[in-house]
Amino acid sequence: MPVARPESQEPRVIAHVDMDCFYVQVEQRRNPDLRGVPTAVVQYNSWKGGGLIAVGYEARKFGVKRSMRGDEAKRACPDIQLVQVPVARGKADLNLYRSAGSEVVAILSTKGKCERASIDEVYLDLTDAAKSMLLESPPEMLDSIPEEALKSHVLGLSSDENKGEEDVRKWLCQPNADYQAKLLACGTIIVAELRVRVLQETKFTCSAGIAHNKMLAKLASPMHKPAQQTVVPATSVPDLLASLPVKKMKQLGGKLGSSLQDDLGVNTVGDLLKFSEQKLQDLYGINTGTWLWKIARGISGDEVEDRLLPKSHGCGKTFPGPMALKTTSSVKQWLNQLCEELSERIQSDLDQNKRVAQTLTLHARAFKEDEVDPLKKFPSKSCPLRYGTSKIQEDAMHLFELGLGDFLNSKNLGWGITSLAVGASKIVDIPNGTTSILKYLTEKRTSCNSSDCSDALPGEPDHATSLICQKDADTKSYKGHEVPLESKVEENPKTKAPRESASDSKRLSDRDANAKGTILRYFSGGSSSNQSSTSKVETTQIEEQERISSSTASISNSHQNLNLNQNNNALSENWIINIEEIDPSVVDELPLEIQREIRGWIHPSKRINTAKRGSTIAHYFSPARK
């Protein structure tokens, strides 16, 4: 449900920019023959010609609608060009459109705070830019106002709208308007310039709404599509909302909007004005009630977030009716495909944006034959995310089995999966720069006597050790197979009697082990991008690392990732470490500032309740759970 946010006092200038039939434009740019001809993009699906997911404006004239099937579209518009979404791994692949969206964001984010709202929409907070313009070169001083700005539609201008560019020019330059209207005029010009740039640099057209808050900007952006912009001066708001059907408002397109209509007889936003705030709160609760009261008055405090990238990645596929998956092996096949795509996507997110995803989630829809509760839903399951395609595949399959167990109550019943999806969420920036572990290690390597590293643990070695043991036990039950305990506890020279993992102890001299090996050894479990790109690692001084990591099987069910970056050696940019595969007691030996950094990387679900100052890392690992 919607929630009202506190409003800022100062007037803001907010824009909502929406690409016109975006997928179609992307395809038209790819194949210029499609320009100017009726076009739609269909998702591959041999069934009835596929489903339309975007319809160009030429085709809309024929009544072609999104959510028609390809066959219907052909009937409505025989000349329509139907372009298929690329298919990869047996499913629709939207990456083409995602990267086209990024091109646009790159431009739109240059003039102020920018929030990527979807693959083809952004919100902009242009308040500061508008203020600057007002100070430095207000519209009335401008010798030339951009043509595109003059084409704006200004709501409430004269009696009926859009008398022409001269009226718009007057509005933009109005010398005796109030402060917020002047800011809005500046915003209008800035948005016009941005849209022109987008067209020049990407060949994509877009439409925009410019207003004093997100809600109104969003409301305005589709009013004059395609390739135009609409401005909502504060003075025009009451009239605009008075006759606006409630369903047009974002958040009121669903059940809440229906309830307003059916239960209250509220058909326009204006109709809401008759209800007191108290009354709306009584009807819909404090949050939604307050929100409703405010939006009826055009008040919305939602801020534009400064975020250019998505908060999560997901991919899924449906298996309708007859295609339902009925064996774990077919589920595994498809899950592998989905995980492959997901892995690729989080990997490029890491490479390009230096972000790591912390949580892996599996969703499914399923039916089961008979039983008392045939309506029960397949439960979603999640776990810490480990990088590496095969790890993701393993973990996802495990989550599926957990979910299936729940779903069937561990009974033996027929079942079918009608949709599968995996997601990567809780994405965080990699702590960058100053205090990376690798930097510490490199310094160590060059200027360190091994005593630093090999000193006894400051804290409580016993505690730490027991944690390790617990984690082993835990791991075992989680995986149910192939967890080499040796590789896990391995030698931690200080905490305790090392398990003699033959291969390892030979590899490094003890001195080396102390100087660098001890720590590196625990950085096991995976180079970021499997096989292919890890080659970079081999070359350097850390050459031991490769063998170590490949020999050390994946271990833990808990995984937080760490990316080591290093400028001047050949270590892969994206060397990934599943952090919780590190022996916590080893990390406790690191300088406190690095420990602090590492604490931030530990998955929330694994953090233990300790606010104590100077707590060791070991304390931050929660004990085993089922």
Added chain:
DNA sequence: ACGGCTTGAACG
């Protein structure tokens, strides 16, 4: 047999 595929947000 269905609109599919993605995202984000709020709630309990």
Added chain:
DNA sequence: TCGTTCAAG
């Protein structure tokens, strides 16, 4: 926190 549900496009 995790899992569910809703909404949008």
